[in-house]
Amino acid sequence: QVQLVESGGGDVQPGGSLTLSCAASGANLDNYTIAWFRQAPGKERAGVSCIRLTDGTTDYAASVKGRFTISRDNAENTVYLRMSNLRPEDTGVYYCAADPRHVIVQYAVTRGRYYLMDYWGKGTPVTVSS
Numbered sequence: 001q002v003q004l005v006e007s008g009g010g011d012v013q014p015g016g017s018l019t020l021s022c023a024a025s026g027a028n029l030d031n032y033t034i035a036w037f038r039q040a041p042g043k044e045r046a047g048v049s050c051i052r053l054t055d056g057t058t059d060y061a062a063s064v065k066g067r068f069t070i071s072r073d074n075a076e077n078t079v080y081l082r083m084s085n086l087r088p089e090d091t092g093v094y095y096c097a098a099d100p101r102h103v104i105v106q107y108a109v110t111r112g113r114y115y116l117m118d119y120w121g122k123g124t125p126v127t128v129s130s
Contacts, residue, residue, distance in 0.1 A: 039093050090128050
């Protein structure tokens, strides 16, 4: 059992920055990979980024490379997503998800298979508009 709580969402203008947090608890998180997904109204949930807690290995969706940065804290139980140069198309509810199978998470994030993830948070909304 893993519990995930997202925070940090809000409203931001195009070109601005925002940092999201995902706090994980409730199980032995050794060797887990944490990922971010997002979903706009009427659209499919899409992968954003992921990070392996043991060694910090990261992956990014092509749409956010060079603009978003994922990181973890020293205890490896909190993951951050720093979003820069935000665009209106970045708008959506951002979800934190966890799974111990790193290759599966990479597949979920980069190929749109969000349903493969074992655990989910409730999401935090991000709106990018002028």
